[in-house]
Each structure stands twice: as C-alpha cells, then as structure tokens.
Amino acid sequence: MNRILTYLTIWVLGFTNTQAQEVFYQDVIQGGVTGGGFTTCLGSGNGQIEVFIDPGSQIKRAYLFCQRFGYPKPTSIIFNHEILEFNHFNQVTGGFWLPSTGESGVHSIDVTQWVSPSQNIYEVEIPPPNMSDQCLANCVYGAIYLCVIYENNSLPETAVTIMLNNQDMVNNEIYNFTELNPINTAYPVGLSLHTDRLNDTSLNDGSYVYFNSNQLGLIGGADVSNSNWGCGTKGHFYYQNNQFFGLDDDVPNSSMSGSDAIADVSSYLNNNVTSGDLHFVWQSPNTFYNIYIAFFLTYTTPCSSFPTALTVSDTTICEGEPLQLGASGGINYDWLPQTGLSCYDCPNPAFTGDSSMVYTVRIWSTDSCSKVLPVHVKVNPKPKFESIQITPSGCGKSTGSIAAVMDTAQAPYQYTLDNQAPQPDSVFTGLTSGNYVLSVENVHGCTNDTLLTVHEELSVTASFIANPATGSAPLWVQTENTSTNATDYLWEWSGGTTTDEHPGFTLDTAGNYTLTLIAYDGAPHCSDTFSLQVLVYDSLQIRIPNVFTPNQDGRNDFFGITTNVSVSGKVFLFNRWGNPMRELEFTTQPQVFEPLWEGTDATEGVYFYQLELTSDTETHSYSGFVQLVR
Structure with missing residues (x-):
C-alpha cells in the first residue's frame, strides 16, 4: 500500500439541481470509456472489477463511485492496493431516501493516479461496516463502481455522460437526460447502469427498465464478478472505435435482463437527439430494496473534442477564505448549483459560500456541444470559541490571565498570543493590562483570531481622618491615614505637599481648606484619591450696639x-x-444679627447687660451698658 488517502469527516450536501438526476461528468475524447462494479450486498468482502483499456492509451480521468447507506463512520477500502477513505466530504450528490436504510447519497473519489492503461483487473477489499451511533444494521459504504475515460490518438472520438441519482427510492422513478451532446444513432449508444440490492428471482424485487418508453427488460441478481445473489447488477462495458462492448456477463444488445445491465439504445433515439428518458418500475409493489446509483451513456457524436481546463480543481480552504474558481476552453459557461458563487454564467466565479460544496461547470464549445466537469470545494471550519475567561491584572502588575475554551470536535489546537511561540495550552498567565490578539489553529490548519483586552484592576483605596475638621486659626490638624493596599502617599493642600504617611500641619489663617490624599501601590498611575474639607476661622468676634430705638420704624429697633x-x-x-x-x-449664626431685647416694657434710659458666649473652641464673657432712646 503506497499511500493513504484520507479526508476529514464533514457533511456535504452536493449541489442542488432541479432535474431528477445530476450530470456529474460529460466529455468528448479521442479514445474510449470503460466501467465495471463490485459489491458484497452487506458491505464487506473481497472482489474484482473488470474493465478494458485499449493498449497504448493514456488515462484522462477515473472515478470510483460508492453508495452510502444510512450514517456510517468514514470507511477505508482497499482499491488496487491503495487505501481510500469514503466519508462525508466526498459525497457528490444531495441526500436522498431509501426505504431500507433511510438517508443516502452517492460518493466519488478521483482515482486517476491509481489506474494504469496496462491494467484491466482491479482488486477491491471492503472492510466490515464501521457503525456510527445513528446506524441501523446495514449502515455501510458499499456498491463500488469504477469508470475510466482514456485517450488514444489511434481511436476516433467518443462521447460520455455520467449521471448520478438524487431521487428518493419510492418506485416508478423517472430520469430525464438533457443537454447531451448530439447523438449519432448510426452507431451504438451504450447505456450502463450501476444499481444495488435488486433481486428478480426469489424476492421479486427486480426493476423493469424503460428507455424512451421502450421496455429494455427486468434486471436484478448478481454479476459474475460478485456472486452474492441479491446485490444488484452493475453494467460492465467499454466503448471505443464507435463500438459498444460488454464485459463480465453483460451483453451489448438492445435489451437488459437479470444481471445484464447494459443495452444499446440507439434504436430508441432519433438522430442528433440531445435528451432521453430512463424509467424504472419495481417488479413487485412490496419491493423495498431497489437502489439506483449511477447511469453511464457512451456514444458517437458529431461534436469534436475541444480542450478545457479548470484553474482550480478539487481544493480545500478554510471558512472565510476567498477562492477564485475558473474554467477555460469554451464560449459559454453554466455553473451548478447556483448558490455560493459570485456569478453562474461566467468563466471565473468567486466562491463566496461558507460550507463545502460540489459544483459542476458546463463548458459549451458551440450551441449544442458541451463538457461537464466537477469541482469539489471543501470548506474546513474555523476554530469555534465556546467561551473565553479573562482575569484582570492588578494595576502596574503582571497578574492577568486569558483562558480559552474550544469546541472539542476540532481538537487538537495550537494557541498563539501576540505572535509569540504557539503552545498547546489554552491558558496564558502573567499578563499585564492591555490588548492582546489570541490566534487559535485547529486540527484542519484553520485559524481564528480575536482581539482581547485584559483590564487593569485598581486595588488601592485612599481614605483618611482629619482631626479636628474645623476650628479657629491657627489650627493644628492631625491626619490618620486609613488607606488600604497602598505603599506610597502624596498629600496636597494649599500650603504645600508631603509624602508622610500620617502628616500633621498648621493652618494659620481662616478659610475653607481642601486636604487631598493620593495613595498608590508602586506605580503612580495606579492611584486612588480622597479629599476632605477643613474649616478654619478667626477667634470669636462680637459686635454689641450701645444704643437702640424701639420705635418700630424698622431701624435699630432691638438690642x-x-x-x-x-x-x-x-x-x-x-x-x-x-x-x-x-x-x-440663645444661639447665633455667623454674621447674622441676633435680637435679644425689644425694649417695649422699658422707659428711656441706660441699662446694663452681661453676656456668656460659647463657640466650638472657646468661651467668653462680656458686660456693658446700652441706652434705650424713644
């Protein structure tokens, strides 16, 4: 076994087509086409696929087709000593329904590099089913078919069209072949079928086949190449030099029967026709196994071979990456499905989708001659963050952290913070405050970058007590520093500054002073500020009039x-x-006259008083006289 070909598991719903089947490949080559299949019915076993490639030819394209039943896990088969994996990525049709196993689809792998022009027998080994949790008993990848297109300058031109099923299996399936290259019915027109689980004998679950309303026969049973009785028939053929040949037990006449699944349908077509109908009717209404997978038309056409090219064939990108598709060699272009592309009738559309797709591009050389080429675009998902925890850093310190929690389905991951060396651990510690770019790479090699901010957390709280908070000048004020988590201090007031922890100072003149403390922990910008007001006033001053005139004229009426x-x-x-x-x-207010005696019960004359006054800081006594004048 020379190499292992694997693809990562991703559900791929192939292109959406309004027709009942999908044209997967169409070509006109100078050379021939051959095909054959193998199945074990239950999925596992060994067998051979017989094809015929004219000596001296060159392999242009070779496809290995497979049917998926249900939801098996990825399965590796051995084809010609190579290990090839069938998985959800190489599904090339939309899903369809089977009565026996539920959801199904057709898968394909390009095996051009493993097919030799000198080899006509290919060994196939299918392992036991790899069941998933959603699987039924017969949940497998099976029904292998090899189709080879080869070029040979000594041979005339041959046309080929490969169409894949996308219909639910419900009985009475009708397929409409359209936009074929014009068919020259002077030569054989080879129809080959790829089916599975048809038995026209004991189970009576074969299928009647009609082409353009003409019954070709009842098919079902096992081919010579695989003798299991109920595994469906595979058409074995080759077409070259304007002739149609049968291989295995298939006969290139105008009918089909039993395990013979090829027919020359030229007699059922008009010359230069570009369409045809294929119709299946189940042998018994109680049938529930019949499966149709792929259909191959090989014929002679007046169309000439013309060179075509794809600038991008099968490719893999990461979600969100731009991709420019391109085709050349024709005059007109049709891309299917018409979704996820910047244009659909142009040679070079830009892929704008966000999920894996299978496209076909039909390239026209004239109004009636065309080729169809498939393009697989696999879109691997970007890493998905389930959550990100950010711990702030202490101000001026390196105590912050970032921890990412990722979707485990895309593991293992590599984590990079600010273009530093990648690490498998999703936790970054010892971070200062600031902005960081976290880049995460998943198992697919896709990255997701996110800008994160580690905030700075201030732990310092500034506070103090001033004692006293008010008094007459000169006033000595002692502070008590009650700050927390601080190591350095700066005090500011109108008289100056100090860095003492518990300073005391004298306020010499009356006024309203603001005392401010700036407390910090190491770094000056990691600070908190707290302020208090201290009121300083002069010593007690009093104004006492010595005359008053209680005549109620509103002036000097009281003592x-x-x-x-x-x-x-x-x-x-x-x-x-x-x-x-x-x-x-009594109690007075600053600078507000406080009346003490109205004098209404007294005559003119001189009177005496004694005053006892107490402020916050001092007590005084005053005595004197006042003259009452009327």
Missing part, C-alpha cells in the same frame, strides 16, 4: 449682637439700679 462664628449664649439684663430685668438663652 442684640452679631458674631463671626456660631455661638450659644445667655444674656442677663439689669436696670440702672442693678435690678435684674430679663434672662435669655
């Missing part, structure tokens, strides 16, 4: 006082003979 600060006090009033007249407790 009272004005203080520069708030005080509480008590006043005692005496007449000229020293007899007590009045006693009053």
